Amino acid sequence: MRHIVCFILLLGFFKSYSQTGNYFLSHYSPGKERFSNVCFDMVQGDRGVMYFATRSGVLEFDGRNWDLISGNGAVYSLQLNRQKEIYWSGTNGYGKVDTSVPGDHKLKVLSGEGVSDVYKNLIVNDKLYFVTEQAVYIEQKNQPVTIIKASNLTGSFGTIFELFGAVYINTQRGGIFKVGDDKLLRSALDIPADADVTFSSGMNNFYILGLSNNKVLLTGEDLRMKELNMEDQAYADASVVVNGNWVNRDLFVLGTLRGGMIFVQSGSGNTQEIVNYNTGLPDNEVYTLMLDKSLCVWAAHEYGFTRVAPYLPFRSFSHYNGLAGNLLCATSFEGKEYVGTSLGLFRLEKEEVYDEITYYEEVEVKPNKSQPSGKTKTPAGKDEKANPSQESKKKGFLQFFRRSRDEEKTTATEKDKSTTAKDNEAAPKDSSPKKTYRSVKKTQRVLRSSQYVYKKVNGIDAKVTQLFELDGKLIAAGLAGAFEINELTAKPILEEPILTGYASANLDVVLFSTYASEVRVFQPTEDDQWKSLNFLENVDDRIDAMVDGIGHELWLCALDKAYRLDIADGQVKNIQTISIDNPTYNNITCIHWNNDIILANDQGFLRFDRQKNIFEHIDSLAKPIHYFSDGENILYNDNHAWNILGKAHGQSNLQLLNLLQNLRFVSIDQNAENLWLITENNELYKFFGEKFTPYEAGNQPLLRAVRNNDTKVDLLNFEVSQNKSTVTFEVIQPDFLAPQSIEYRYRLKGLDEDWSEWSTNNYIINYPYLPADDYILMVQSRDIFGKVHELANVTFEVLPPYWQRPWFYALEFFVFSGLVLLSFRLSNRYRIISRLLSLLTIIMLIQFIQTVASATFETKESPVTDFFIQVVIAFLILPVEGYLRNLMFRSVDPSSRLYRFLEPKAGISRGKDNVS
Structure with a gap:
């Protein structure tokens, strides 16, 4: 409940801003070899793993890995019951997804023989409903299957849906019926007679129903249907609504065939967001929708899957029309967004935008009077095609694809003939001639709600690399020079390529480092002009960064040195040069923070010690892997987390930056809580750092x-042999926010004394060799929010070689005992054989003792060390060997006590001889 409230507050916050940006999208594609381009349904398991119903089977995705659970046919529908079990239905019937064995998931068939083409299943109150065109199969635990068959009254079955625990089904001829235990009942739902229900979705005490005429109904427990007046109803009509789902109690989403996704406020009907090709969706044709545990919307389309995260404090600004070139920098100024690119400077402006929707409409073909009645000839060269929009209106998007699964095996003409024949068989017999339709391509221009587009700032036609302010003036710098920006017009300040610029608040000037190794200084005048100052005209070095110091102190940073300048009355009074440790000549950034000058490069952070006049390394800060500076702050990543050093120090939620791989630009906005971010793939985001604390439940690894x-x-009998003890474990925490940033650490109890280091690569754990012992593998994962999750302990045993196992020791003991007894038995008649057996027994016994001792004290550190240990063991065993030899050889003497103990009969016989 907490994250739903936060989500609503976040939506209200974004609504209060003029340019809200677009939702954050993540795209996933399993590749052509595992994906058949059509996904019929989606569900998320209780452990966080995603399952997709496709033509090839059930596709499984954990954030990193794709696995296909093949079912020898298409799977159309997936449902999760209260026990978190996944049930499927498809061409081969219906059944259950068996995930009990890790790495070996299967589709278990539960349906009887002859059941096929089950295009939909639904689970309500522990009852499982499986629907074909001609029957509904109701499964319930410990009860026989109930079958409700279609009749002439109902015709074929269509979409099945649920309202407040009751189950309803669309039929071809009879409209909507309520599904009872073993029969169909007339429905009292107030649904228009000319419309079918294409989907239903419930949250709390309300349901939304989508109709085949693209309308949306809202109903409570009283089942009074209220049509929702949507702001973009015209867009929905042109796009064809095929599915929908609640996002939270105030927002739901609609999926369309031609217009992507529409996020609508349930109370007002206003459009919150339209996610389509223009805002980052790879394809406008949405097959199906689903809401996951983190309140993110999944959409399936031809190119894979897209996850929409409305609650994340990221907004995309790179998909508005008009923006051109590689994105290089961005900032907000006076409520407007400016973006510098390789082609100039652009500003986001509000204007009306029209969407052009292309669709097909069914037009009746007038019969040719020269033809026999009821038979219409198709124009030569043109085959009639099934209209997707009409099919979706009949039985939903799934039906359209389910029926066309064999298109690859038939020609278009054969398909039309078979479809016509099938329709004629299903329809009641009528002597009147049948109407024939053909598809006609049409284009409709639909007015969208006022949107934003980028407009180019006049006067700049080259790369803009930097945007900053001085005294309420926006300055743009780049290869064309430096310009003052006024609305959509640029006024030149310096017309030569600029390497970097800086606005000095202490000196009230702007400084520009040029590619000619010069530093040019300009000061604004009262008549809105710029006056050139010449007090740095003697600088002859490549300056990468500039920053104000204490008072009128100015710092200029080159690649291997820094210049400290004391400036008074517009003149340089003193210059000091300080060396910088930068052997690789990487870019340097610098800031003034807490009266210290701080530099950053790939060697780490440096602080200027004014007493020693040198830059010293700050040991308390790790070396940055990535670092950016806006002149007042340094934002850096130490390979584990993002941090800020400077005025914005302490900003929260920076861990969310791990969502964006390979950042190449970061700038802190006027509001220090917000960041502008540009990624390597040319995406521009605005990050609202303090406005919302994101919520992700997280999944166990x-x-x-x-x-x-x-x-x-x-895993049910986890034992490996020591001589083949190479063991590899693959662990994964299902995550779809930042799966590549999940860190893992592990410890093998019985071998490792300490935990390994945290690393994103530790999800694969490999042990090339393990000595014989009992082990417990412990694994922990840590997500980008710092939450630690633990894997259930994995217990296993590495078995020693058979000659080191207890049963083999016992066998050796019995063999030795047998040899001893045999030697005594043969001592009277076969004295030589008895002695040989005794000697063999002593040798085997000594070797047995040495083998056990060597295995116990083996170090595996060095062969030399093990050799000396074996020599010591041999010396220790030597007295034992002598003792055993004397004992065994004496025991052969019939007069010995051991002999009489082992051979009591011989002892009695000898006693009799003595008596005689």
Whole structure:
């Protein structure tokens, strides 16, 4: 509940801003070899793993890995019951997804023989409903299957849906019926007679229903249907609504065939956001929708899957029309967004935008009077095609694709003939001639709500690399020079290529480092002009960064040195040169913070010690992997987390920056809580750092697979042999926010004394060799929010070689005992054989003792060390060997006590001889 409230507050915050930006999108694609371009349904398992119903089976995705659970046919629908079990239905019937064995998931068939083409399933109150065109199969635990068959009254079955625990179904002829235990009842729902229900979605005490005429109904427990007046109803009509889902109690989303997704406020009907190709969606044709545990919307389309995260404090600004070139910098100024690119400077402006929707409409073909009645000839060269929009209106988007699964095996003409024949068989017999339709391509220009577009700032036609302010003036700098920006007009300040610029608040001037190794200084005048100052005309070095110091102190930073300048009355009074440790000549950034001058490069952070007049390393800060500066702050990543050093120090939620890989520009906005971000793939985002604390429940890590010498291990009987003890564990925490940033650490109890270091690569754990012992593998994962999750302990045993196992020791003991007894039995008649057996027994016994001792005290550190240990063991065993030899050889003497103990009969016989 907490994250829903936060989400609503966040939406209200974004609504209060003029340029809100677009939702944050993440795209996933399994590749052509695993994806058939059509996904019919989606569900998220209780452990966080995503499952997709496709033509090839059930596709499984944990954020990193794609796996296909093949079912020898298409799967159309997936449902999750209260026990978190996943049920499927498809061409081969219906059943359950068996995920009990890690790495070996299967589709278990539950349906009887002859059941096929089950295009939809639904789970309500522990009852499972599986629907075909001609029957509804109702499964319930410990009860026989109930079958409700279609009749002439109903015709074929269509979409099945649920309202407040009751189940309803669309039919071809009879409208909507309520599904009872074993029969169909007339429905009292107030649904227009000419419309079918294409989807239903419930949250709290309200349901939304989508109709085949693209209308949306809202209803409470009284089942009084209220049509929602949507702001963009015209856009929905042109796009064809096929599915929908609640996002939270105040927002729902609609999926369309031609217009992407429409996020609508349930109270007012206003459009919150339209996610389509123009805002980053790869394709406007949305197959199906789903809401995951983190309140993110998944959409399936031809190119894979897109995850929309409305609650994240990121907004995209790179998909508005008009923006051109590679993005280089961005800032907000006087409520407007400016973006510098390789082609100039652009500003985001509000204007009306029209969307052009292309669609097909069914037009009746007038019969030719020269033709027999009821038979219409198709124009030559043109085959009639099924209209997707009309099919979707009948039975939903799924039906359209389910029916066309065999298109690859038939020609267009054969398909039309078979479809016509099938329709004629299903329809009631009528003597009147049948109407024939053909698809006609049409284009409709639909007015969208007022949107924003980028407009180019006049006067700049080259790369803009920097934007900053001085005294309420916006300055743009780049290869064309430096310009003062006024609305959509640029006034030149300096017309030569600029390397970097800086606005000095202490000196009230702007400084520009040029590619000619000069530093040019300009000061604004009262008549809105710029006056050139010449007090730095003697600088002859490449200056990469500039910053104000204490008072009128100015710092200029080159690649290997820094210049400290004391400036008074517009003149340089003193210059000091300080060396910088930068052996790789990487870019340097610098800031003035807490009366210190701080530099950053790939060697770490440096602080200027004024007493020693040198830059010293700050040991308390790790070396930055990535670092950016806006002149007042340094934002850096130390390979684990993002941090800020400077005026904005302490800003929260920076860990969310791990969502964006390979950042190449970061700038702090006028509001220090917000950041502008540009990624390597030319995406521009605005990050609202303090306005919302994101909520992600997080999932427990899973043991995805265990391999022993490239062979999968049966976890129910996890034992490996020491001579083949190469064991590899693959662990994964299902995550779709920042899966590549999940860190892992592990410890193998019985071998490792300490935990490994945190690393994103530790999800694969490999042990090339393990000595014989009992082990417990412990694994922890840490997400970008710092939450630590633990894998359930994995217990397993590495078995020693058979000659080191207890059963083999016991066998050796019995063999030795047998040899001793045999030697005594043969001592009277076969004295030589008895002695040989005794000697063999002593040798085997000594070797046995030495083998056990060597295995116990083996170090595996060095062969030399092990050799000396074996020599010591041999010396220790030597007295034992002598003692045993004397004992065994004496025991052969019939007069010995041991002999009489082992051979009591011989002792009695000898006693009799003595008596006689």
